[in-house]
Amino acid sequence: MQSAEQQERIKELEEAFALFNQTSERLTESYNALQKRTADLQDQLAQSDLEKKRMADRLTRLLQLLPASVVVLDRENRITEMNPSAENLLGEDAKGRTWPVVQRNVFLEKNSAGELVTHQGQVFQLANTALDQEVGRILLLQDVTDARRLQEHVSRHQRLTSMGEMAASLAHQIRTPLSSALLYVSQLNAAELTQAQREKFALKVQSSLHHLESLVQDMLQYAKGGKSSRKPLSVEELVALTMRNLEERVNNAHAHLSYDHSAGDLQINGDMDGLSTALQNLVNNALDHIPDQALIRISVKRSEAYIDIIVSDNGPGIEAENLHKVFEPFYTSRAKGTGLGLAVVRAVAEAHHGEAWVKSIVGYGSQFGIRLPLEAE
Incomplete structure (x- = not known):
């Protein structure tokens, strides 16, 4: 018999x-669940690795097929990776070399738009983005040669179209001053004329001939799109030449033309004659719209990469709805205007990789500007 204690x-x-037994069963269940979860995670990891491999393969194929050149730089600016397009452009030996050295060897220059130009004349647009502060950058070089040539072709076609319109307009515009000049010349030999009348007719003939000269000059300048030889020049000298050429007309119009020298003497690359013609057109435009006592000021403002040569006047101003038209060929608000003066200004500015602009308030005058890239210091 067992005791109660036993x-x-x-x-x-x-x-x-x-x-x-209960604890063992629970541990077994937990272990089985853990094994199942581990198997699920392994499946997910394998699926993720497979997806990453597929994505990497797609990106690799995309880079191989991409016509643009893709270059990967490390934090020391050394080329670590290139796609086939980049290898064709830069050469296989570019890998491992620094980007500034490769750029100097492959490209001849950088144009004013920041595009890289090869020795063969190909134009490449450069874009870059940082991978990481400690890793480096990705460069994207896109060939835009065809696009630039197409732009030039379209611009040339537009000028040719405009030239047809210009020929018809100029035939009418030239006829009037030419007829006037012929009429006054025919009267100069009249015996009954006094000396004062002869001088008056001579001035009329001179004025008509100046008008003809201005028409022909605008026509030639617009026809060639403002293009000419480009050399380093001083903005001070450019403005001084412009003011000398305008001195006679300014005096005859009882106007005042001044220049603000506060910006100092700046250097640009350009054609002195073409830019002087553009500035003269801006001043003449102001004189044409201000009957008497015109106050015209030429000033220069500098930004980081550009300068603005500005012609300000105290004229009647331009209505807001007409501001976008003033640089169009043959647009004019004057009965005797050809509509080429300001079109020449825009053509010259664009030929210098710049732009022409206008600001105006009716009753308070206008500001016309030519924006030009600064010469690298």
Whole structure:
């Protein structure tokens, strides 16, 4: 017979074994669940690796097929990776070399638009983005040669179209001053004329001939699109030449033409005659619209990469709806105007990789400007 104490101990052992069995079953279930979760995670990881490999393969194929050149630089500006287009452009030996050295070897110059030009005349647009502060950059070189040639072709076509319109307009515009000059010349030999009348007719003939000269000059300047030889020149000398050429007309119009020297003497690359013609057209435009006592000021403002040569006047101003038309060929608000003066200004500015602009308030005058890139210092 077992004692009560022994029976109690057996009961405790049975309870302990039962608890142990329950715990073991739970641990087994947890282990099985963990194994299943591990298998699921392994499947997901394998799927993720497969997706990454597919994405990497797609990116590799895309880079191989991409016509643009892709270059990867490290934080020391050394080329670490290139796609086939970049290898064809830069050469396979470019890998491992610094980008500034490769750029100097492959490209002849950088134009005013920041595009790289090869020795063969190909034009490449350069874009870059940072990968990471500690990693480097990606460069994208896109061949825009065809696009630039197409732009030039379209511009040439537009000028040829305009020249047809210009020929018809000029035939009418030239006829009037030419007829006037012929009429006054025919009267100069009349015996009954006094000396004062002869001088008056001579001045009329001179005025008509100056008008003809201005028409022909604008026509030639517009026809060639403002292009000519480009050399380093001083803005001070450019303005001084312009003011000398305008001195007679300014005096005859009882106007005042001044120049603000505060910007100092700046250097640009350009054609002195073409730019002087453009500035003269801006001043003449102001004189044409201000009957008497015109106040015209030429000033220069400099930004980081450009300068603005500005002609300000105290004229009647231009209505807001007409501001976008003033640089168009043959647009004029004057009965005797040809509409070529300001078109020449825009053509000259664009030929110098710049632009022409206008600001005006009716009743307070106008500002016309030629924006030109600065010569690198």
